[in-house]
Amino acid sequence: MRSGSGQVGGLTARPVGVERLVVLPFLKSVQISFQSIRVRFFRSLITTLSLVLAVSFLSFVRVNTDVANGMLSSGNPEMRQALILSGYDLEPKDTSVGSSPKQRWIVVLSLLVCAVGIVNAQLMAVTERFREIGTMKCLGALDRFILQLFLLEAGMQGLSGAAVGAVAGALFAVAGGAFHFGASAVSHLSPADLGLSLAVSVGVGVMLSLMGVLYPAIVAARMQPVEAMRTEH
Numbered sequence: 001m002r003s004g005s006g007q008v009g010g011l012t013a014r015p016v017g018v019e020r021l022v023v024l025p026f027l028k029s030v031q032i033s034f035q036s037i038r039v040r041f042f043r044s045l046i047t048t049l050s051l052v053l054a055v056s057f058l059s060f061v062r063v064n065t066d067v068a069n070g071m072l073s074s075g076n077p078e079m080r081q082a083l084i085l086s087g088y089d090l091e092p093k094d095t096s097v098g099s100s101p102k103q104r105w106i107v108v109l110s111l112l113v114c115a116v117g118i119v120n121a122q123l124m125a126v127t128e129r130f131r132e133i134g135t136m137k138c139l140g141a142l143d144r145f146i147l148q149l150f151l152l153e154a155g156m157q158g159l160s161g162a163a164v165g166a167v168a169g170a171l172f173a174v175a176g177g178a179f180h181f182g183a184s185a186v187s188h189l190s191p192a193d194l195g196l197s198l199a200v201s202v203g204v205g206v207m208l209s210l211m212g213v214l215y216p217a218i219v220a221a222r223m224q225p226v227e228a229m230r231t232e233h
Contacts, residue, residue: 051114051165063194
């Protein structure tokens with residue numbers, strides 16, 4: 001026996017037998033996710049700030065290295081000597097520098113701490129949204145729809161936070177290079193290397209945000225509607 005289809009709040013239910021399926025346009029999913037971020041703006045802001053700090057440090061380290069490599073590629077012996085005096089360990093035949101193992105470990109640890117913070121914040125968000133999730137599932141929302149909403153929210157927060165962090169870290173690195181070595185040293189910075197560092201930083205930030213929300217999103221998607229609806233807050 002097939003029941004009639006209906007539309008509630010933008011959700012179109014298409015029954016097949018006794019199973020209810022929800023067909024929701026992608027743009028509508030984006031709109032719902034954006035509205036959810038607006039409602040929980042301050043909590044989202046705190047989560048995003050931790051991502052901004054982690055990504056800005058990654059961007060700062062990478063752009064600092066790009067500035068040093070630009071100075072070496074100039075072939076100016078004075079710039080090379082300035083790098084050595086500032087602490088870079090350069091051999092006579094070195095044509096490039098890399099981040100130190102200590103810097104790499106600090107970057108990795110900061111990203112891990114950020115990921116843990118995102119997981120914790122998203123788990124709390126799931127707890128606060130029990131009734132909302134239960135209502136959507138009672139209307140016919142499938143597990144993948146709930147998962148999609150959480151991933152979209154994380155993607156928006158990750159993209160905005162990573163972009164701000166990457167730009168901020170790059171600006172601090174360029175300003176630091178100009179302060180220590182002079183504006184002429186920064187002028188040798190390769191735009192391609194700078195763009196790559198920014199792209200990598202933003203990509204890492206978005207990936208970190210999505211990975212951090214994956215487990216909480218799965219928890220939310222697997223919730224039973226009845227249990228979610230009767231949860232007291």
